[in-house]
Amino acid sequence: xxxxxxxxxAFSAVGGFFDRFRRQSFAxxxxxxxxxxxxxxxxxxxxxxxxxxxxxxxxxxxxxxxxYAPVFVRSIWLAFVATVACILIGYPxxxxxSRMSPKNQRILIMLIMLPMWINFLLRTYAWxxxxxxxxLINRFLASIGxxxxxxxxxxxxxxxxxxxxxxxxxxxxxxxxxxxxxxLPFMILPIQSVIVKIDPFVIEAAQDLGANSRKVFRKIIxxxxxxxxxxxxxxxxVPAVSTFVISKLLSNGTVMLLGDLIEMxxxxxxxxxxxGSAISLIMMVIVVICMSVMNKFGEGEEQAVVI
Amino acid sequence: xxxxxxxxxxxxALTYVFLYAPIVVxxxxxFNSTKSRTIWSGFTxxxxxxxxxxxxxxxxxxxxxxxxxxxxxxxxxxxxFAAIGFFNMKKNWRSPLLLVNNIPVVNADIITGVSLSLxxxxxxxxxxxxxxxxxxxxxxxxxxxxxVILSVMPKLYQLDRNLFEAAQDLGCTWFQTIYKAIIPEIMxxxxxGLLIAFTMSVDDFVxxxxxxxxxxxxxxxxxxxxxxxxxxxxxxxxxxLLFAVVLILLVIVNVRESRQxxxxxxxxxxxxxxxx
Amino acid sequence: MKKTVSIVICAIMLACLFxxxxxxxxxxxxxxxxxxxxxxxxxxxxxxxxxxxxxNYKTYESNEQMYSVLKQGGVSYDVVIPSDYMVSRLINExxxxxxxxxxxxxxxxxxxxLKNMAYDAENKYSVPYMWGTVGIIYDSTVVGEVDSWSAxxxxxxxxxxxxxxxxxxxxxxxxxxxxxxMNTTDENELNKAYELLExxxxxxxxxxxxxxxxxxxxxxAAIGPYYAGDYLTMHEAxxxxxxxxxxxxxNVFVDAMCVLKNAENKDxxxxxxxxxxxxxxxxxxxEIIGYTSPxxxxxxxxxxxxxxxxxxxxxxxxxxxxEAYINLPQETLNYYDKMWVELKS
Numbered sequence: 001x002x003x004x005x006x007x008x009x010a011f012s013a014v015g016g017f018f019d020r021f022r023r024q025s026f027a028x029x030x031x032x033x034x035x036x037x038x039x040x041x042x043x044x045x046x047x048x049x050x051x052x053x054x055x056x057x058x059x060x061x062x063x064x065x066x067x068y069a070p071v072f073v074r075s076i077w078l079a080f081v082a083t084v085a086c087i088l089i090g091y092p093x094x095x096x097x098s099r100m101s102p103k104n105q106r107i108l109i110m111l112i113m114l115p116m117w118i119n120f121l122l123r124t125y126a127w128x129x130x131x132x133x134x135x136l137i138n139r140f141l142a143s144i145g146x147x148x149x150x151x152x153x154x155x156x157x158x159x160x161x162x163x164x165x166x167x168x169x170x171x172x173x174x175x176x177x178x179x180x181x182x183x184l185p186f187m188i189l190p191i192q193s194v195i196v197k198i199d200p201f202v203i204e205a206a207q208d209l210g211a212n213s214r215k216v217f218r219k220i221i222x223x224x225x226x227x228x229x230x231x232x233x234x235x236x237x238v239p240a241v242s243t244f245v246i247s248k249l250l251s252n253g254t255v256m257l258l259g260d261l262i263e264m265x266x267x268x269x270x271x272x273x274x275x276g277s278a279i280s281l282i283m284m285v286i287v288v289i290c291m292s293v294m295n296k297f298g299e300g301e302e303q304a305v306v307i
Numbered sequence: 308x309x310x311x312x313x314x315x316x317x318x319x320a321l322t323y324v325f326l327y328a329p330i331v332v333x334x335x336x337x338f339n340s341t342k343s344r345t346i347w348s349g350f351t352x353x354x355x356x357x358x359x360x361x362x363x364x365x366x367x368x369x370x371x372x373x374x375x376x377x378x379x380x381x382x383x384x385x386x387x388f389a390a391i392g393f394f395n396m397k398k399n400w401r402s403p404l405l406l407v408n409n410i411p412v413v414n415a416d417i418i419t420g421v422s423l424s425l426x427x428x429x430x431x432x433x434x435x436x437x438x439x440x441x442x443x444x445x446x447x448x449x450x451x452x453x454x455v456i457l458s459v460m461p462k463l464y465q466l467d468r469n470l471f472e473a474a475q476d477l478g479c480t481w482f483q484t485i486y487k488a489i490i491p492e493i494m495x496x497x498x499x500g501l502l503i504a505f506t507m508s509v510d511d512f513v514x515x516x517x518x519x520x521x522x523x524x525x526x527x528x529x530x531x532x533x534x535x536x537x538x539x540x541x542x543x544x545x546x547x548l549l550f551a552v553v554l555i556l557l558v559i560v561n562v563r564e565s566r567q568x569x570x571x572x573x574x575x576x577x578x579x580x581x582x583x
Numbered sequence: 584m585k586k587t588v589s590i591v592i593c594a595i596m597l598a599c600l601f602x603x604x605x606x607x608x609x610x611x612x613x614x615x616x617x618x619x620x621x622x623x624x625x626x627x628x629x630x631x632x633x634x635x636x637x638x639n640y641k642t643y644e645s646n647e648q649m650y651s652v653l654k655q656g657g658v659s660y661d662v663v664i665p666s667d668y669m670v671s672r673l674i675n676e677x678x679x680x681x682x683x684x685x686x687x688x689x690x691x692x693x694x695x696x697l698k699n700m701a702y703d704a705e706n707k708y709s710v711p712y713m714w715g716t717v718g719i720i721y722d723s724t725v726v727g728e729v730d731s732w733s734a735x736x737x738x739x740x741x742x743x744x745x746x747x748x749x750x751x752x753x754x755x756x757x758x759x760x761x762x763x764x765m766n767t768t769d770e771n772e773l774n775k776a777y778e779l780l781e782x783x784x785x786x787x788x789x790x791x792x793x794x795x796x797x798x799x800x801x802x803x804a805a806i807g808p809y810y811a812g813d814y815l816t817m818h819e820a821x822x823x824x825x826x827x828x829x830x831x832x833x834n835v836f837v838d839a840m841c842v843l844k845n846a847e848n849k850d851x852x853x854x855x856x857x858x859x860x861x862x863x864x865x866x867x868x869x870e871i872i873g874y875t876s877p878x879x880x881x882x883x884x885x886x887x888x889x890x891x892x893x894x895x896x897x898x899x900x901x902x903x904x905x906e907a908y909i910n911l912p913q914e915t916l917n918y919y920d921k922m923w924v925e926l927k928s
Contacts, residue, residue, distance in 0.1 A: 522658075
């Protein structure tokens with residue numbers, strides 16, 4: 001028997017407290033890491049937000065914020081619409097998937113995650129090819145004669161200008177579509193993972209007691225899956241409200257969102273990191289408020305995030 | 308007893324079409340003989356050939372892979388130890404630390420990126436270093452670790468608390484306890500965390516954009532620069548290749564995992580038998 | 584044992600930390616920061632082969648973007664190629680290093696009219712790289728013939744119009760159309776220009792920079808303002824495209840090569856600037872990117888057709904109506920920033 005073994009044997013004899021203390025020290029390097037690269041940067045944002053470029057304390061960065069109110073309103077509104085759309089699409093899909101056999105579920109879930117392996121910029125760019133005035137969708141509609149049909153309906157109308165395409169891109173709708181497309185998996189996955197965990201016996205028991213499928217859904221599945229919906233909402237809303245790429249690509253620079261505004265302050269034309277930090281800070285506060293309201297409704301987020 | 312839920316299935320099928328439509332477009336046009344993104348003008352493999360001569364794309368691909376591999380492996384190591392540490396902490400310590408751990412996951416990418424770049428730039432001004440591969444790597448490790456911890460923690464909770472003691476009673480050193488008893492048990496969690504971290508690193512654009520500086524460029528950054536003008540079909544080609552690789556890997560991993568799962572159940576039984 | 588492990592982890596973390604500091608100091612490099620699509624890339628290779636200096640080449644989208652990247656710090660470029668007004672802003676903010684013209688003998692080849700210009704009156708900091716004009720590029724089969732900025736504000740072109748995606752260039756067009764100077768600081772004039780842009784926004788297809796290539800070439804859009812040199816590139820892909828310098832006058836610009844303050848590779852940077860100013864290189868560059876070279880020998884020897892030459896070297900009458908940007912005072916710049924966000928939100 002080696003010395004090490006004798007010593008460690010002696011240690012374990014000393015008692016649980018000591019062991020526990022030693023084992024928890026495994027986390028110390030990471031605690032240091034978090035302090036350096038998570039906590040300090042956020043403190044820096046706050047410091048920048050409350051200082052001017054000359055270094056003194058100021059509230060100017062916030063007092064000018066009212067000018068940007070339309071950007072805040074628009075970002076939050078578009079992100080809200082996208083989140084609601086994700087729930088309306090994601091929930092039924094998650095429910096449908098969770099009713100499949102375990103093997104099929106695995107494959108279907110994999111197919112949900114697979115697109116994430118193609119760079120999101122490219123996928124969004126591909127939507128441009130689809131949605132443009134001369135894009136694939138408009139070309140297809142033209143080739144089957146939709147526009148001719150519409151134009152012929154207005155044949156006698158002199159004030160009518162014939163249309164050659166539908167305006168799909170460069171609209172708020174296109175931006176919302178980009179958000180839904182990119183973040184839908186983050187809604188489907190947590191909901192599905194919660195629904196599968198519902199004990200089938202509970203459902204069976206309810207059915208035995210005479211509940212029809214609608215009632216089973218309303219009284220059992222829906223309440224028990226709410227935590228999944230809530231973590232889905234967080235995972236969709238936060239990136240949607242802060243995106244700057246999707247709006248740039250699908251609105252051709254005509255829709256400015258919070259992300260664009262922040263990006264513009266740090267790397268864009270109007271270089272002002274102090275203002276940018278102030279906007280970031282407010283955005284963070286909004287997100288924290290939204291989430292703490294959310295978390296009142298449900299728990300178990302930790303598990304759902306892991307997927 | 309089971310209903311067929313036809314409506315739900317059709318709806319789900321349409322959703323899959325929605326998810327894959329742009330990908331199909333992207334793959335199809337990687338074989339297009341002209342640069343057009345919307346007009347099909349004939350089949351070619353030229354873009355795949357030219358791809359390998361494009362030094363910008365190849366070097367950014369290399370950067371992406373290097374950063375993602377190093378960052379996800381480092382995150383797996385640091386994260387696993389951190390998770391074991393957290394697991395052994397008292398709850399009133401653990402809870403706030405896990406909360407901080409969650410910040411990069413929940414926070415908007417742009418804020419994570421911007422805050423890190425503020426840190427790097429201001430510290431860099433003091434210590435005379437610049438944004439570059441090092442800062443990019445630190446940023447990636449930072450946002451990767453939480454995913455490892457979040458996927459290792461549940462595995463630790465599933466462990467028998469007595470495993471630590473039991474292993475030591477059997478004469479294991481500290482290192483051996485971790486290495487021989489704990490790690491194998493939580494391995495699926497570590498692998499899962501590593502894969503999530505790797506995926507996150509490869510797919511990341513926003514955080515890299517703010518922390519990479521002037522000397523390095525990841526594939527996402529190259530693609531973004533191109534979207535500002537015009538995406539070369541070469542990028543479609545490389546994405547198609549990566550997609551194919553991932554698809555193949557996923558199939559292999561899936562087959563392996565289902566085997567592993569069976570082996571695990573077996574091992575579980577054996578281990579429990581020994582402990583009892 | 585566990586202690587060793589945590590020490591090792593700490594060491595790895597520190598190593599990661601400091602790998603950021605080291606930064607690969609290769610033998611001889613020069614870090615160049617230029618506009619996107621603004622060089623014949625073969626020249627970079629040629630320069631590397633001739634001098635053994637490795638070129639780290641990065642690009643930006645607009646003067647303002649370049650400025651913010653430099654301002655933020657954490658990057659090390661040696662050579663930048665901003666436009667006239669940005670050169671003078673960089674000079675004012677003490678961000679440029681005076682050049683040692685002994686290292687740049689090819690400077691003597693630069694057209695005299697392009698030396699000692701207002702943005703760098705004593706010509707201490709910059710060597711012209713290219714010059715050119717801004718005009719309207721349009722598809723005559725869609726929007727008809729165009730000779731005025733008014734076409735960009737005309738409702739009949741609704742949905743087909745593109746506009747510059749930066750405040751300075753967009754405002755310049757509105758100001759010019761209204762008959763004001765594009766360098767005005769008069770708030771009244773600026774407000775009128777802003778109102779015009781606001782009225783224009785609903786009929787725009789989008790605000791773009793280099794995306795305009797794709798949109799005009801593919802026919803997705805039909806009219807937009809851009810640089811004469813880029814028109815030549817677009818014309819190759821879509822022969823329906825035409826170019827005009829509007830009768831109200833336009834912007835004439837000079838992009839000039841400068842070396843940044845405290846550049847680590849100043850000698851290499853000057854070697855690069857000298858190389859790019861050579862007649863052979865200027866000509867090759869000009870032929871590829873379509874912009875006009877400031878090198879006085881190039882105009883005589885360059886092998887281009889009359890059509891191309893007409894675009895590259897516009898006639899004196901058109902040029903006389905054009906105006907160059909000067910650097911604006913800080914309040915006006917602030918006004919530009921604020922109005923730009925307002926316009927877009």
